[in-house]
Every structure is written in C-alpha cells, then in structure tokens.
Amino acid sequence: MSQQKLTVSLSPHTSGKDSVHRVxxxxxxxxxxxxxxSFYIFGFGAFRVTLLAVFSCVLFEYLIQKFMLKVxxxxxxxxxxxxxxxxAFNLPSNLPWWMVIVGSLVAIGIAKMSFGGxxxxxxxxxxxxxVFLFISFPVAMTSWPKPIVTRMSLVDAVTGATPLAIVKExxxxxxxxxxxxxxxxxxxxxxxxxxxxxxxxxxAAALILGGMYLLYRKVISWHIPIAMLLTVFVFSGILxxxxxxxxxxxxxxxxxxxxxLGAIFMATDMVTSPMTPKGMIIFGCGxxxxxxxxxxFGAYPEGVSFAILIMNAFVPLIDKFCxxxxxxxxxxx
Amino acid sequence: xxxxxxLKTFPKGGVHxxxxxxxxxxxxxxxxxxxxxxIPVSQHLGAPAKPIVAVGDTVKVGQVIAESGGYxxxxxxxxxxxxxxxxxxxxxxxxxxRLAVIINVEGDNWLENIDRTPDIKSEINAxxxxxxxxxxxxxxxxxxxxxxxxxxxxxxPKGKKAEMLLINGVECEPFLTADHRLMLEKGxxxxxxxxxxxxxxxxxxxxxxxxxxxxxxIEYLRTLTEGDVGIHVIPLKVQYPQGxxxxxxxxLTSHQVPIGGLPIDVGIVVQNIGTIFAVYESIxxxxxxxxxxxxxxxxxLINPSNFLxxxxxxxxxxxxxxxxxxxxTGKIISGGPMMGKAxxxxxxxxxxxxxxxxxxxKNEAKREEVLPCIRCARCVSHCPxxxxxxxxxxxxxKGMIDEAEKEIITNCCECGSCAYVCPAxxxxxDYIRLGKSIIMQRNREANQKAVQEARK
Numbered sequence: 001m002s003q004q005k006l007t008v009s010l011s012p013h014t015s016g017k018d019s020v021h022r023v024x025x026x027x028x029x030x031x032x033x034x035x036x037x038s039f040y041i042f043g044f045g046a047f048r049v050t051l052l053a054v055f056s057c058v059l060f061e062y063l064i065q066k067f068m069l070k071v072x073x074x075x076x077x078x079x080x081x082x083x084x085x086x087x088a089f090n091l092p093s094n095l096p097w098w099m100v101i102v103g104s105l106v107a108i109g110i111a112k113m114s115f116g117g118x119x120x121x122x123x124x125x126x127x128x129x130x131v132f133l134f135i136s137f138p139v140a141m142t143s144w145p146k147p148i149v150t151r152m153s154l155v156d157a158v159t160g161a162t163p164l165a166i167v168k169e170x171x172x173x174x175x176x177x178x179x180x181x182x183x184x185x186x187x188x189x190x191x192x193x194x195x196x197x198x199x200x201x202x203x204a205a206a207l208i209l210g211g212m213y214l215l216y217r218k219v220i221s222w223h224i225p226i227a228m229l230l231t232v233f234v235f236s237g238i239l240x241x242x243x244x245x246x247x248x249x250x251x252x253x254x255x256x257x258x259x260x261l262g263a264i265f266m267a268t269d270m271v272t273s274p275m276t277p278k279g280m281i282i283f284g285c286g287x288x289x290x291x292x293x294x295x296x297f298g299a300y301p302e303g304v305s306f307a308i309l310i311m312n313a314f315v316p317l318i319d320k321f322c323x324x325x326x327x328x329x330x331x332x333x
Numbered sequence: 334x335x336x337x338x339x340l341k342t343f344p345k346g347g348v349h350x351x352x353x354x355x356x357x358x359x360x361x362x363x364x365x366x367x368x369x370x371x372i373p374v375s376q377h378l379g380a381p382a383k384p385i386v387a388v389g390d391t392v393k394v395g396q397v398i399a400e401s402g403g404y405x406x407x408x409x410x411x412x413x414x415x416x417x418x419x420x421x422x423x424x425x426x427x428x429x430x431r432l433a434v435i436i437n438v439e440g441d442n443w444l445e446n447i448d449r450t451p452d453i454k455s456e457i458n459a460x461x462x463x464x465x466x467x468x469x470x471x472x473x474x475x476x477x478x479x480x481x482x483x484x485x486x487x488x489x490p491k492g493k494k495a496e497m498l499l500i501n502g503v504e505c506e507p508f509l510t511a512d513h514r515l516m517l518e519k520g521x522x523x524x525x526x527x528x529x530x531x532x533x534x535x536x537x538x539x540x541x542x543x544x545x546x547x548x549x550x551i552e553y554l555r556t557l558t559e560g561d562v563g564i565h566v567i568p569l570k571v572q573y574p575q576g577x578x579x580x581x582x583x584x585l586t587s588h589q590v591p592i593g594g595l596p597i598d599v600g601i602v603v604q605n606i607g608t609i610f611a612v613y614e615s616i617x618x619x620x621x622x623x624x625x626x627x628x629x630x631x632x633x634l635i636n637p638s639n640f641l642x643x644x645x646x647x648x649x650x651x652x653x654x655x656x657x658x659x660x661x662t663g664k665i666i667s668g669g670p671m672m673g674k675a676x677x678x679x680x681x682x683x684x685x686x687x688x689x690x691x692x693x694x695k696n697e698a699k700r701e702e703v704l705p706c707i708r709c710a711r712c713v714s715h716c717p718x719x720x721x722x723x724x725x726x727x728x729x730x731k732g733m734i735d736e737a738e739k740e741i742i743t744n745c746c747e748c749g750s751c752a753y754v755c756p757a758x759x760x761x762x763d764y765i766r767l768g769k770s771i772i773m774q775r776n777r778e779a780n781q782k783a784v785q786e787a788r789k
Contacts, residue, residue: 007664007698008428008677010763012749014350014507014670014697018756020704077704119705119757275710275721326719326741327345327579328592 020118023270024078026217030210031085031265037206038093038199041147045093046199049100050085056104057084064113079118083107086126089200089261090305091133094145099137103129123312124272127305134305144196162197163190163256167248168301177245190255201261211264223280224273224287225263229254231288239296247296257295262287262304272312279315279322286311340545342570343580346717348750350573350671352546353507355637356630361514363641364654366438370413370645371423372398373433376684377474378481379405384434390417394643395444395621398434401469407482408472412623412643415439426667426674426681433682436645448618455525457532459616464533468612471621472685477501477576477605478668480686483612486604487533489597495534496600499585500527500609502543502550503569503576506669509689511626512606514639516543516550519610520557526613527564534602539564540585544571573671574748578603580717592744607688627651627683631692633659642683649679651690663698666691671749704757712751712761718744722751722761729768734775737768745769 038046061080065073087107091100107129115121134141144162161169163184170180185195193203200207214220237250253259258266267273267287274283287307294303375381382399392398392411399409415438422430443449459467469484489495504512516523527539541558543551545568554566567585574580579590581603588599596603604612607625614620623643630637635656642651648665652658658679666673667687683690712722721740728737742765751761 006662006676006678008675009664009700010675010760010766011666011668011673011747012671012753012762013664013666013673013675013691013693015701015752015758016348016350016754016756018754019701019758020707020756023707023709023756074704079707117705119707270707270709273708275708275713275723277714324345324713324716324719324721326592326744327583327717328589328594328744329719 020077020079023219024082026214026219027082027265028078028085030213030219031082031089031200033206033209034089034200034203034261035085037193037203038089041193041202042093042145042199045145046088048097049091049093049095049199050088052097052100053088053091053104054081054084056101057081057087057108060105060108061113064109065117069113074118077118080108083112083125086124086200086265087129089265090126090130090198090258092141092144092197093199094143095133095140099133099140102136103133106132119271121271122315123309124266124269127266127309131305131309144198146196147194147202162301163195163252164295164301167252168295171246177248180248184252187251187255190252195256197256198258198261201258204255204260207260207264211260214264214268220264220268221277221280223277224268224284227281227284228263228267228288228291229259231285232259232292235289235292236296239292253292253295257302258304259291262291262308266304267308267311272315274315274318274322276319276322276324279318282318282322283311283315286314340568340570341584342572343575343584343717345719346715346750347572347574347580348715348753349571350507350753352571353630353632354510354513354546355508355632355634356510356628356639357513357547359510359514359636359638361518361626361639361641364643364646364651366413366441366643367646367650369418369435369437370643371433371435371647371682372409372412372645373423373425373431373682373684374399374409375425375431376409376480376644376686377407377472378479379403379407381432382406382409384420384432386417386420386434388417388420391415392417392436393442393444394623395447397470397621405482405485407474407484408470408621409434410472410621410623411436412645413438414442424677424681425684426676426687428674428677433645447620449620453521453525454617455521457525457529457616459529459532461533461535464529464612464616468533468615471611471615473608473611473615473622474685475605476607476611476625476685476688478672478686478688480684483604483608486602487530489534489602493597494600495536495597495602496538497586497602498527498531498534498536498539499581499596499601499603500539500541501576501578501581501603501605502541502547502554503581504547504606505544505571505573505576506671506673506689507573508630508691509628509669510630511628511639511688513547513550515606515610515626516547517553519613520550520553522613522617523606523609524554524557524564525617526609526611529612529616530602530604530609531563536602537563541566542569542575542581542585543567544569544575546571574717574746574750577717577746577748579746592741622685625685625687627687628689629655629692630689631659631694632697633661633694634692642687644684645682647680647682648676648690651683652679652692659692659694661695662692663695664693666693671753672747700760701758703759706757706759709756711754711756715750715754717748717750718746720745722765723759725768726759726761726764729764729771734768734771738772742768743772
C-alpha cells in the first residue's frame, strides 16, 4: 500500500471552480435577454443571422485549426460561440447570408487565428468582422429593418434609418433640433429597444440585465462600462449645454447606437482590455471620448466600434503604465 | 458572537478557498511511538545540525543528538528513547535525501529534568538572555512552516527594536486545525508563552490575530486575556493568505513590510501559535522541541484527526492512525492544499515544519488542462502583493529574467492565489518560482565571485 504511485507537483494543490469554459457560458447567458429582445423586435431575421454567425465562427475556427494550423481544435472552450453571437449582435437582421459568413471568416480567421488564437488577438474579433463588413458593404450594413412592432405589415423588406442616422442627416441639412425630435422615438422606446438598429444593440434594458449578471458572476468589473457611459454622457452633455440647438441631448446619446452593447459586452472583452482597474477606467474613458467625437464631428453617425478598436490598440501601452501598487513600496506612516 | 463589524483583514487581493476544517472538533491525541524513528538533522532553515551520537549509543527522549551547525541553526533532540541504529541519508519532505539519525525505539524514557506533568506554571523566572539561550538549546524554530530558528528572530539586528509582538493564530490554510486545537486546549499555556516572548523582545504590546472561522478560540482567548492591558485578541475576516507574515502585519497594524525587508523593519515580530506553545514548554517545563501537533486530514480519510506527534515518525503511521490510506489516493501533502509540499513517498518522516498531512484522491490530485491566458486579470486582482502573475509567467517563459526582477518577482510569497483563481488553469506559480530560483542562483554566484575577488 505504501508504495503506490503518488503525484508530485508544486503547490497550490487545489484550484477554483471557474474555468475558461464557464466564463464563456456566463457571457452567452448574459447575452440571452438581448437576444430574446431582438427575436421579438426583428423576428426570424435575427434568429437567422445569429445562428449563421455562431455556426460559421465555430466552423471556421475548427477548419483553420485542423487543416491550416494542424493543431487540436479548441472549439470546446466556447470562445468562437461568443464571437459569433457578438458579431451577430452588431449586424442588421436582414443582412444577406453570405455577408454574415464573410464577416465570421474575417472575425475568426483574420482577427483571431492569425494572431495566435484565443488570448492573443489584440483587437476584438467580432468588431473587426463588423467593421470589415461595414466598410465593404456600407449599404447593406446600414439598411436596418424597422422593428416588427412598429411596422404595419410583416413584409421583411421594410427598412429605415437608425435614430442616430436621422440625427446626423438632420444636422447635415440644418434641420432644427426641435423638429428632429418629433421624428425620433421616445426615450422609453429607446430604453426598451423598440427601434431600428443592429440586432443586439437596440435594447438598453436587456443589455443592462445581462451586464448585471456578468457583474454578479465577476466576469466583468464595473470599471470599463461605467467609465465609458459616464464619459459619453458628460462629454455630449457639455456639448449640448453649450449649444442645445446644434447637439442632441446626452440621454439620447447613451441610449442610441451601440453604447450599451459596446460598454457591457464589446469593450469588456477580457482579451482586448487592460488588466488593472486604473487602466480599465482610462480605456473606458478613451472609448467614450472617441465615440462622441466620431458621432458629432465624424462622417459616420455611429462610432462605438471604431472607438473600441482604436482603444484596443492602446491596451499594451495602458498595461505598461497602469500597474497595480506593489506591496512594500509605499511608505509607512 | 457578533463580530462582522470589527473584522479586520489585509486590503488587497487574496482568495477564499473552501474551509474544509474537517478535524476542527477532534481533540489532540497522542500518537503511539513506532518501532523506529528517523530524525533528520536539518529540520530548520539554515545550516544542518551536526550529529554527536554514534551508532550503538543509547539515547533518552530530549537528549541532544545533533548540535547546532552555526548561528542560523539549532540543536536536534532525540524524540524517542532507544539505540541509535544508523546515521544515514533519508528522503525528507523536500524530496531530497538528507542526513538523519535513526533510532530503534525501546520504551519511552525521558531525561529526568524534563517536567512532564500537565501542571500550568505561569510564573516566569527566566531573564531575557536566558530565554534566548534556552530556546536555541531546545531547538525551537518557527512552527508556522518556515522553521526559522527562534533565537535569531528574538534577537533583532543592531539598530532595530521590536515594538510589538503579533501572534499568528490565523491558520488560513484550508483543512488544517492544529493551531485551532492548541488555542482551545492549551490557551493558558499559550498566554504564558506569549509573556515569555514579550519579555525576550522587551515589548509591551501583543496582538493575537485569529480568523472568524474559529469563534470558539477567539472567545476563549478573549476571556483569558480579559483585563490584560498588553495582550489583545483581534478577530480577522476569513481571507487567504492572512497567515502569511506580510499580510498578517498589514491586517493587524496597517503597516507594510518594505520589499526585501522583514517585519522587524517596522518594529514587529510575528510568532505562530505552535511556536509559542513550544516556548512555554521549553522555558517553563524544560522540554526541548521533540513533538508538535499535526493535523491529518483529507476528504476520503475515515478519521481526520489532530495528533501530537514526535518528529521522525513516518507519515504513513499518521495516516494509518487516521483510518488508513484510502484506495484511490493520488497525492500526499505535507502542509495544506495551498502551500504544502507533495510527498514522494508516504515513508517521509514528519519534522518540525510539518503542520499537517493532507491526503488527496486521484481526482483531487489531477491538474486540469492548461489553456491560453485570456487576460481576465483575476491573477492581478487577487495577488496580495500587487504583482502581475500573468506578466511574470510570460517573462520567465521567454527567459526575460532581468525584466521579471524589475517587476519585483522576488517579493512573491508563493501563496498560490494566482494559480488558484486562474480560469485557464495556468501554472503561474510554477513559472514564478522558476524565475525566483534563477535570480537567487545568480545572486549566490555573484556573491561567491565577489568573495573570491576580495581574496585576491
């Protein structure tokens, strides 16, 4: 008995229950309320795009690892599922099927696998896929179906501009803010998500619900979302206070476009965000700032994706300068 | 007892693994002596002791069998009476073969001048100097795990003065209950021991830190110290690694020990409960350090227990006394699950540094598959020393040791919180240890070179 084989390894001899797999499952769970909302608002189109994106992301990851990299496929970790879902969330629900597949290929193949797979990609893969589609197929990517609930007929081809696009267009044509407001959905509709847009970005309420779950599960911390939301609110608020007839109010700013989707799910992507609370706050503020600059002064009505990708590039720099305070360096007293 | 509001802890990092204090309600039992004991001459930090007995000699319990091998070293005593059978290398908990004195046990004859009665002797007659000399002669070392010779700790370096004594009753390692039981069963002796150490250090104030999962011990020591102006019991929030010296200092006093320094740099000396009890026995009862309380535990063990064990007893005897080695044992650990050492064989003798024996099943012993780092930052937020384990690991992996040194990798206390929380199950601490050992090796070589240069 005393001579049976024993494992000899260094401490610690026990580990916590959380795993990469569990983290990914948590993200998927957190995305469910927003997904349900998009099914409700956009109907079958949302279902089709989500399923297609998830399926092609997982398939591309498997094929690339198996036949190009010749390594053991790691699709079990669930990260490709999350990428697929997040990509779908950033697409209009009526996007042609082959564009969804192209976007998935770019997200997984170029943004993730070419950098070395999970954990090594500097840019958020889903956003790279979205921006690639956005630049390549601007018309298809900005023809948003109107929500079923506000449409009279169930014809799939009814499309319209997003609230942000209406604002951008209006300012371009010197339409007064008061007149613009009559064309825009109410704050409550914006909050609940009865508006046009990418399929996952519309409902702030559903996204916040998912975000609270992530906070509860400690998958994300509050730093990035709060820093980003506050920056957008404060910066656009200052502009609005200075000249209310030239700029739209801050509440409208944070309720529209991909602010909540970006703040809760895209910017908090662990792989492409900073490691320390201090760094996370800088990162979140940077995204908020760039978003408003693009929205207000740029050519595009919406800037969250670009803002996050730009700040992704700064993450190594932020990590280098925002270090945790080391024990024993501070003076006592 | 309502404690929630007053609970202190260290401010940054740490984890909270499942307690698993299976043996908390088991009183300390004395383990019967085996037929032979193998007493390693190196059971402490520092130079090994030098054997002074020869094969064939008859020894009594408490007799010195190996003499201190330098200043940072201590005497080793016979833990059983009988005849010295062999003096040879035996594998110890580190996995290395080291010199040990092997005694064939005959009866249980102690040196006559050792007081083995259970009477509590609370009047302290020894002077400061006598105390320090006596604990050195009696082979007392820190029993919290580091086994640092006590007399060195009681002699602050020139220019430094201890202001406060901290008593470590935290026992933050899951499973272990030895200190807990000692506090409950030997509370009065421990308080005498504390007063002895206070006299040796010439300090007026002592704080006893105990985690709130040992409410009975907190309550008991509080009743014993009621009205005492110098000694206070401080309940602490349950948080690993609070029993690490630096974290305990910060939890109790809000001071931080400077990098590369010791608690004495901020006027503090930390002693563990077990050590304090050994001091009591040495000074008041003239009993050298020949035994200690060891928790023998594991989820599959029939009777997780706390045993009073003589040093040199094979580990397997302890496990047998706790119900025998379970069929599917995968790992035997000397110490707790967070910082203990995995043993090569179950024959390893227990020594002064053995605080517990933990038996893990094959399933528990399995390390999970390692995945790429997903930069979740949990290792960073849980490191109690403010290090960035993910960065240190990748620096060491790439051989960038200088950069790792700049990140103060050497301040790592190896508590394992980073590896514990890592969802990708990365061997963060393994690589950090590797980096630390390369740096220490380099420093040693540089020192030797400097000495050789100086000789020329």
